[in-house]
Amino acid sequence: MIALLIRDLRLAFRAGGGFGLGLGFFLILAVLVPLGVGPDPQTLGLIAPGILWVGALLACLLSLDRMFALDHEDGSLDLLATAPIPLEGVVAIKALAHWLTTCLPLALVAPVLGILLNLPGPGYLWLVLSLLLGTPALSMIGAFGAALTVGLKRGGLLLSLLVLPLYVPTLVFGAQSVTRAAQGLDPLTPILLMSGITAGSLALLPFAAAFALRINLR
Amino acid sequence: MELRVSDLAVARGGLPLIEGLSFAVSGGEALVLRGPNGSGKTTLLRTLAGLQPPLAGQISAPPEQMAYAAHADGLKSTLTVRENLRFWAAIHGQNGVDAAMAAMNLTDLADRQAQHLSAGQKRRLGLARLLVTGRWLWVLDEPTVSLDVASVALFGEVVRAHLARGGAALLATHIDLGLPEARILDLGPYKAEMPADLGFDEAFL
Numbered sequence: 486m487i488a489l490l491i492r493d494l495r496l497a498f499r500a501g502g503g504f505g506l507g508l509g510f511f512l513i514l515a516v517l518v519p520l521g522v523g524p525d526p527q528t529l530g531l532i533a534p535g536i537l538w539v540g541a542l543l544a545c546l547l548s549l550d551r552m553f554a555l556d557h558e559d560g561s562l563d564l565l566a567t568a569p570i571p572l573e574g575v576v577a578i579k580a581l582a583h584w585l586t587t588c589l590p591l592a593l594v595a596p597v598l599g600i601l602l603n604l605p606g607p608g609y610l611w612l613v614l615s616l617l618l619g620t621p622a623l624s625m626i627g628a629f630g631a632a633l634t635v636g637l638k639r640g641g642l643l644l645s646l647l648v649l650p651l652y653v654p655t656l657v658f659g660a661q662s663v664t665r666a667a668q669g670l671d672p673l674t675p676i677l678l679m680s681g682i683t684a685g686s687l688a689l690l691p692f693a694a695a696f697a698l699r700i701n702l703r
Numbered sequence: 704m705e706l707r708v709s710d711l712a713v714a715r716g717g718l719p720l721i722e723g724l725s726f727a728v729s730g731g732e733a734l735v736l737r738g739p740n741g742s743g744k745t746t747l748l749r750t751l752a753g754l755q756p757p758l759a760g761q762i763s764a765p766p767e768q769m770a771y772a773a774h775a776d777g778l779k780s781t782l783t784v785r786e787n788l789r790f791w792a793a794i795h796g797q798n799g800v801d802a803a804m805a806a807m808n809l810t811d812l813a814d815r816q817a818q819h820l821s822a823g824q825k826r827r828l829g830l831a832r833l834l835v836t837g838r839w840l841w842v843l844d845e846p847t848v849s850l851d852v853a854s855v856a857l858f859g860e861v862v863r864a865h866l867a868r869g870g871a872a873l874l875a876t877h878i879d880l881g882l883p884e885a886r887i888l889d890l891g892p893y894k895a896e897m898p899a900d901l902g903f904d905e906a907f908l
Contacts, residue, residue: 488793492779492786499781560775564832567752567771568794703755 486574489565493582503551507544507587508594514540515598526603533602534612534663540598541591541616542623542656548587549627550644552579553635553698562635566702572695580621580628580691588620608667615676619659622683625690626651632694636701654682704768704839705729706871708751711760712895715746719758719895726888730839730869733862733882738890744875745773747890748842751873770836772843776829780818784809784828787817792835803834806861808854822849830858833865841865841872847880856881 497504518536519529556562565575595616596609604612630648634640658679662672705727712722720743728734736744750757753766778787788800804810807827817825826849833841841862847855859881862872866884874880 488790492782492790495786496779496781501781558775559777559779560773561777561779563749563754563773563775564771564777564791565794566754567766567769568791569767569796570794 486570486578489570489575489578490582493579494585497582497586503548504586507547508590510547511540511544511591511594512598514543515601519601529603530605530667533599533604534608534667535660536602537595537598537604537612538616538656538660538663541588541595541620542652544591545588545620545623545627546645546648546652548583549631549648550634550641552583552628552631554631554640557635562698563702566698572698573691576628576632576694576698577625577687577691580624583627584621584624588616588624592616592620604663605667607669608663611666611672611676612663615659615662615672615679618676618680618683619655622655622679622686623652625683625686626655629690629694629697632697632701635698655679658682704869704871705763706751706768706840706873707761707763709761709763711747711750711762712758713743713746713750713755714758714895715743718897720746721890721893722759722895724760724890724893728840728871728873730871731866733866733872733874733885735880735882735885735887736873736875736890737877737887738875742890742894744890745844748844748873748875749773752842764840768838769840769842770833770838772829772833772841772846774844774848776825777832778817778825778828781816783814783816784820785813787828788831788835791832795836795838797835797837799835803831806834806864807831808857823851823854826850827854827858830861834861839870841870841874843872843874843876845876846874847876847878 496502522528553562556565566572592613595612599609599612627648630644633647634644637643658675662675662679665675666672707727709725711724713720726734738744749755751762752769752771784804785800788803792798792800804813807830809827809831812820812824817828820828830846846858850858862880862882865872
């Protein structure tokens with residue numbers, strides 16, 4: 486399984502691997518929003534948590550359809566399904582690789598973009614923390630959606646439609662925790678609820694995704 | 704070690720293709736499947752490899768004992784020949800990457816990326832993967848597509864060495880691999896009757 490993780494990371498960093506796609510999108514969004522909204526620091530500070538969370542979520546969504554589709558096209562997925570590692574493990578590792586290459590960089594670069602958006606001081610810590618705790622759920626739910634749509638040509642739109650409603654709770658609680666922290670309120674309740682969603686998705690969705698993959702491979 | 708298939712029926716897209724198929728392959732034997740296009744060779748091999756459930760019948764050996772090789776080689780174009788093989792060896796908990804490359808005449812290409820290989824070289828790499836799975840039963844779907852005459856002979860030698868080690872091979876192929884000892888199984892007599900009316904649910908499976 487570690488071999489699979491190493492392969493996926495290596496593929497992501499090689500030419501055409503898609504590393505940096507989400508990061509670039511996130512960067513562009515955070516730079517363009519102040520230009521569109523106007524330079525008023527008060528307004529920007531107010532919308533910063535929401536913008537950063539929506540940006541991270543959409544950036545996460547961008548690279549989802551590659552997760553299983555590429556392996557399906559070149560036949561690796563069939564061979565992985567016949568390999569001696571469980572398909573549930575394959576799904577979990579693929580989601581982990583997606584998180585490491587897409588979501589983790591987003592969480593690390595978010596404070597820098599927070600400055601561009603004039604995020605109030607107490608928000609920075611909770612911004613990083615909420616992204617670190619919330620984005621694993623985005624990767625895992627995304628893996629489930631990608632497994633459902635793996636056999637479809639141009640399944641990207643369907644994948645987004647399937648996955649976006651499932652992303653909403655994470656987005657609401659994640660953005661809320663940063664907003665509350667920025668206003669000097671206690672952000673603990675929303676962040677705990679969001680972590681609960683993450684823990685639940687990590688525990689249950691690998692099985693659902695592996696089941697969907699088995700059906701799609703038939 | 705033996706694979707025994709009894710009264711097997713397989714379907715593709717809800718349509719039964721083969722029914723009442725029984726055969727046995729034991730260690731040291733090769734069985735060549737023959738049949739026209741669309742006769743269900745690929746579906747049969749995918750069923751044996753555990754990628755889809757059979758409609759009916761029993762398969763004695765679990766899919767964990769089979770190394771499956773399909774039309775697609777499962778190669779990553781930005782990884783080198785050695786990296787591709789190392790990955791599959793690690794997944795199967797095996798060594799012997801260098802021996803596998805030597806057997807399929809890939810040693811000179813070891814550090815070249817798979818995207819720069821020719822179709823025949825890619826195929827040889829896909830077949831070298833079989834050697835690092837450490838499984839006794841090879842289930843091969845058209846293994847010689849895009850191989851030249853010399854490479855077909857080379858692959859015939861690799862299969863023969865595998866049989867000599869007590870392995871077995873099940874091949875769907877239209878050309879002669881140079882394996883005179885291989886038995887031939889014609890799938891023609893096992894063609895399934897088309898059902899009069901298809902179940903409603905089948906359309907969605």
